[in-house]
Amino acid sequence: MTPGKRYASSTDVARLAGVSQSAVSRSFTPGASVSAETRRKVMAAADALGFRPSIIPQIMLTNRSGLVAVIVGGLRNAFYGAVLERFATRLRDAGHQVLLVPVESDYSLDTVLEELRSYRVDAIVSGLAVLSQEVADALSAFRIPIVSCNTSVTSDWVASVDSDNRGAGRVAAEWLRRCGGTRFAYLAGPEESPASRDRLDGFRAGLAALGLGEPRVVIGDYSYDGGRAAAARLFAEAPADAIFCANDLVALGAMDAIRKRLGLRIPEDVMVIGYDDIPSAAWDSYDLTTFDQDPEGLVVQALDLVREMSENGPARGRVRVVEARFIPRGSTRNPTP
Amino acid sequence: MTPGKRYASSTDVARLAGVSQSAVSRSFTPGASVSAETRRKVMAAADALGFRPSIIPQIMLTNRSGLVAVIVGGLRNAFYGAVLERFATRLRDAGHQVLLVPVESDYSLDTVLEELRSYRVDAIVSGLAVLSQEVADALSAFRIPIVSCNTSVTSDWVASVDSDNRGAGRVAAEWLRRCGGTRFAYLAGPEESPASRDRLDGFRAGLAALGLGEPRVVIGDYSYDGGRAAAARLFAEAPADAIFCANDLVALGAMDAIRKRLGLRIPEDVMVIGYDDIPSAAWDSYDLTTFDQDPEGLVVQALDLVREMSENGPARGRVRVVEARFIPRGSTRNPTP
DNA sequence: TTGAAAGCGGTACCAG
């Protein structure tokens, strides 16, 4: 790569303004003691040279870069887009810069972390779940505040913000039952996803509490195509009439398979519930009953954890749970009283 | 905030290893001349201290931060998510870090740019169109390579990568005509969007070339709700049977309005064409005829422009055009021979 | 209020 262009430095400005370099620095420091006349001269020279103080030397002095890394694992799902945008906006409003880090799995995390460390990032927020205690401990060794979403594993420097996945699973079971469901099924996400597992756990618990048996479970991959395929597999074996899906994309794929391929009606023949409340869920063609994960709350809690750890240091086992709001729509029937 | 000496320095490592600080630096520089023994001692000490060279002093020396800012204006549209993810992945593969900057309009751009400059970002990629020559010139004054998408305005340091919007508009006109369309309409994006305007220009030109009159135009906002509302307004005035939409979200909203609210059939009564080929366009419920903007090509061209400007400096008026691939699906009828 | 000088943590060049 090319040498790198030279920027005007405070020394250049000082020379042009006929003052000391310190005076220039002070002119750009709010509340520093500079005479109005000196500041005027400095600002004039700065404008002429297009000078703006570099933040790099500051980082060297303070070890605080103002950089917060946000790790995402695929933006295909509109829900992650929404969350990412909120993170970015709020972090910038709080005076931070956002380093976007796309990764494929949590195993590449420690490699990536090495880089982030060399940039002296102040904290890391991960939309990707940390899967094992080993990884969590490895991350913790970097002594940087890390907040992960929908992870049950924590460590000294690794905290978590979870949606109330279990609670939502129970609500789904109860609602489907009240609306007349009899043959229950769960279309899961990837096997290793803690969120998908927790939603299933809650669904199971809810059914059990109602004296109902185990739901049938089909493993999928959090995608539309996966949902379509999972629904096909489900019905190839035996029909179901009350399906809870690991997320909205899966639910939408399942709905299309059920209506277009199997020729069944929703909600008359089959009821479907999703998770996330992505924009498409509300579209006329789907009108999907789902859970609003409260991305705003998720982001607020995550950033609050970051702040807390930055100020007070490590905090083993910190987990915040954000309520999921149930949104009944037309993909489920009305409850019978 | 606590500054805290969180990081071990090369001096710390040198002391522990009983060598000079220079030796530590060399041990971490590929191809530097260090004896195996010295390197071993250094690495042992570095491991013990959790040392990793900071990149900050390097930035000071070279004026190259490795940071590339990516500006996005809303991730609601899945297309932007796909583009952003590609940018991020490719930039990281090329050894850069990605600074994510969400902005509302191009007018906030120069404020944001001040910050980016203090971080010594190497280049800026913007998914947001630059709207006026004034803004382009203001941006150019920062003397940082800037590549913007779907912008017709360029300047010394501002280049652009455009989808072939006009060409696609013509293709849409021809296809709708060949499939028996008679009453043409365009559901536009925001009035100031160059991409939306170019697509309309091409659509108009295509119709004119076929000896057909002006399409009716309804202004919208690139969203699903906007598309639904626009379709309602269009039909409230008079029916249409061949509708080209500024993007897929608008098209999907229009389709739902046409089918669910107006009770018309697609494609028998009304044909619809979109733009972007977002995932939802291929879903069974829509099966939308559209144009693939070739996000991969867009990203490759944009990054190539960045590289070119970084190496050769300003390049007034550089514009790259990426072909859009037409994808006929079920929202248009079959062409009559 | 002002200027001189130290120091942050690396890289690169020097002499040995």
Add this chain to the structure above:
DNA sequence: CTGGTACCGCTTTCAA
């Protein structure tokens, strides 16, 4: 191959 030293650009003492 090795250690000493200058240097990047800023903030922050310290003395004047």
